[in-house]
Amino acid sequence: MxxxxxxxxxxxxxxxxxxxxxxxxxxxxxxxxxxxxxxxxxxxxxxxxxxxxxxxxxxxxxxxxxxxxxxxxxxxxxxxxxxxxxxxxxxxxxxxxxxxxxxxxxxxxxxxxxxxxxxxxxxxxxxxxxxxxxxxxxxxxxxxxxxxxxxxxxxxxxxxxxxxxYPKWWIQLIKKSYPTQWENVLNAANLPGPLTLRVNRKKIRREEFCQTLTESGIDYQLYGEDAVILNKAMPVQAIPGFEQGLCAVQDAGAQLAGTLLPVKDGMQVLDACAAPGGKTAHLLERADIYMTAVDIDQKRLSRVEQNLKHLGHYSDKVKLLSEDVSDVSAWWDGKLFDMIMADVPCTASGIVRRHPDIKWLRQESDIQKTADLQRKIVKNLWQTLKPGGYFLYITCSVFPQEGEQQAQFIEQTFADACRLEAPGQLLPLATVDNPRPLQDGFFYALFQKK
CATH class of the missing domain: 1.10.940.10 (NusB-like)
Structure with missing residues (x-):
C-alpha cells in the first residue's frame, strides 16, 4: 500500500x-x-x-x-x-x-x-x-x-x-517530576497537536460558528468556553469565517488564560511578553478593556498588531510597546494596572508537539537561566499592579522549576500576594477517549494583590 x-x-x-x-x-x-x-x-x-x-x-x-x-x-x-x-x-x-x-x-x-x-x-x-x-x-x-x-x-x-x-536529561527530569505519568507525558508530546480554534465572541457566538462548520461538513468537538477542536486538520484559509476574523488558531490550553482573569469593561490590563498575541486578543474579546501589550521583539510585536487587526480588535484602547518588560522604568507611565497577564519566557517544553525541534535546541542549563529571568520579570511587574488587582503567571512548560516552584516563589517573596484557585500544571496526556491530547503543556498560577 x-x-x-x-x-x-x-x-x-x-x-x-x-x-x-x-x-x-x-x-x-x-x-x-x-x-x-x-x-x-x-x-x-x-x-x-x-x-x-x-x-x-x-x-x-x-x-x-x-x-x-x-x-x-x-x-x-x-x-x-x-x-x-x-x-x-x-x-x-x-x-x-x-x-x-x-x-x-x-x-x-x-x-x-x-x-x-x-x-x-x-x-x-x-x-x-x-x-x-x-x-x-x-x-x-x-x-x-x-x-x-x-x-x-x-x-x-x-x-x-x-x-x-528525547535527550537523556529531559527524560530523567520528567521521570522525577511525574513518576507515575512520565511515559505518557513523553509519548503524548511526540504526537502532533490538533487544529484548535478560538471563536471570536465579539463577532459571532460559538453555536453559530459551529453551525457553519456543520453545514460545511467539518467535524469538530467543543472544549472550554470558546475552543473548537477540528477532528481533522485543514488549511486555515478553508475554514469558514477564518478570513473574516470569526476565529483564530489557538491551543485549548492557551485559551484558559482568557477565562482565568475576571476582566470587566474599562479595566487597565497589561499583557507582558505578549507575542504572538493570541491571549491578548482573547482578553479583548471578553471585555471592553484598555490593553497594554509589551514584547521585547519588535518583529513578533508586529505579528500581534496584524493579528489584532485581522480579528477587529485594534483600536486606540490598545497600546503596543516593544520594550524589555523587566525594565519597567523604560515603558511604564506609573499608572497601576487592574490586571497583569505574565506569559513569561520559558523553555517551551510544554509545546514540543507543535515545535518538535525544541527538545534538540534546549540544554538542561537553560532551565535555571529562564527561571532566573522569570523571577526578575515578576519582581518588576508586581509593583505595577493595583491593590486588589489580579496577576496571572503563565508558562508553556512542563518543568516544575518554571511552574510550581515559581508560584511558591511569588507567594514567599510578596507579602501582599494571595494565591487563588487556578489549574496549576497542565500536562499533554493521552487518554482512551482522546489518544491525541487536546491541549499542550501549560502552567497557570493566579494571584490577587491584598
Missing amino acids: LVSNQSSPSVPLCQVLFHASNAVKQVLAGQSLTEFLESVPKEQKSAVQSISFYCMRHLLSSQKLSQQLLTKKAPNSLVYALLLVSLCLLSVPKRHAKALELDQLDESVPFYQAFTVVDETVKATQLHKKSAAFKGLINACLRRYIREEEVLWSLLKDDEECQFN
Whole structure:
C-alpha cells in the first residue's frame, strides 16, 4: 500500500528531501525550525514541514541507527542530515505497522515506499556539491538498513533515549517530576497537536460558528468556553469565517488564560511578553478593556498588531510597546494596572508537539537561566499592579522549576500576594477517549494583590 505522496505533484520528492535535510542540519546547528521554514519555497513548504517535523520527533533513534551504519563520522553535516531524514522515512512502516495494516495511518506521518525513499534521497545528494560525491555512501547505508532492519533495531531495544526520542536529561527530569505519568507525558508530546480554534465572541457566538462548520461538513468537538477542536486538520484559509476574523488558531490550553482573569469593561490590563498575541486578543474579546501589550521583539510585536487587526480588535484602547518588560522604568507611565497577564519566557517544553525541534535546541542549563529571568520579570511587574488587582503567571512548560516552584516563589517573596484557585500544571496526556491530547503543556498560577 502506498499512502499518497506528501509533496505537491509538481515538486520532485528529491527537492523536498533536500530542503528537509537542510532543516535538520540547521536545527542540529542551533537554528529554530520555524525560522528555517520561512526560507523554503512556498510550493514546497507544506511537504518539507511534514517531513522535517516527523524527523524532529524521531531524530535520536535515527541518529543511533546511523551510528551502526557508518563506519566513521559522516563526511559533512549535509550528508549526515540526508542520512537521518531518509532513515526516519524508511522507519515509518516499523513505527506505524498496526496503523498501516488497518489503513489508519495519521495524515501527519509522511509515508513512502522504501525504494522511493532510497532513489529520491540519492537524487537529493546530487543537488549540492557537498553531498554529490557521497551518493554511493548514502545508497549503501540505506540499502543495508533495508536488509538488516530487524537486527539494527534489536540492538536499540533497551535504549531509553532511542525509545522515547528525547535527550537523556529531559527524560530523567520528567521521570522525577511525574513518576507515575512520565511515559505518557513523553509519548503524548511526540504526537502532533490538533487544529484548535478560538471563536471570536465579539463577532459571532460559538453555536453559530459551529453551525457553519456543520453545514460545511467539518467535524469538530467543543472544549472550554470558546475552543473548537477540528477532528481533522485543514488549511486555515478553508475554514469558514477564518478570513473574516470569526476565529483564530489557538491551543485549548492557551485559551484558559482568557477565562482565568475576571476582566470587566474599562479595566487597565497589561499583557507582558505578549507575542504572538493570541491571549491578548482573547482578553479583548471578553471585555471592553484598555490593553497594554509589551514584547521585547519588535518583529513578533508586529505579528500581534496584524493579528489584532485581522480579528477587529485594534483600536486606540490598545497600546503596543516593544520594550524589555523587566525594565519597567523604560515603558511604564506609573499608572497601576487592574490586571497583569505574565506569559513569561520559558523553555517551551510544554509545546514540543507543535515545535518538535525544541527538545534538540534546549540544554538542561537553560532551565535555571529562564527561571532566573522569570523571577526578575515578576519582581518588576508586581509593583505595577493595583491593590486588589489580579496577576496571572503563565508558562508553556512542563518543568516544575518554571511552574510550581515559581508560584511558591511569588507567594514567599510578596507579602501582599494571595494565591487563588487556578489549574496549576497542565500536562499533554493521552487518554482512551482522546489518544491525541487536546491541549499542550501549560502552567497557570493566579494571584490577587491584598
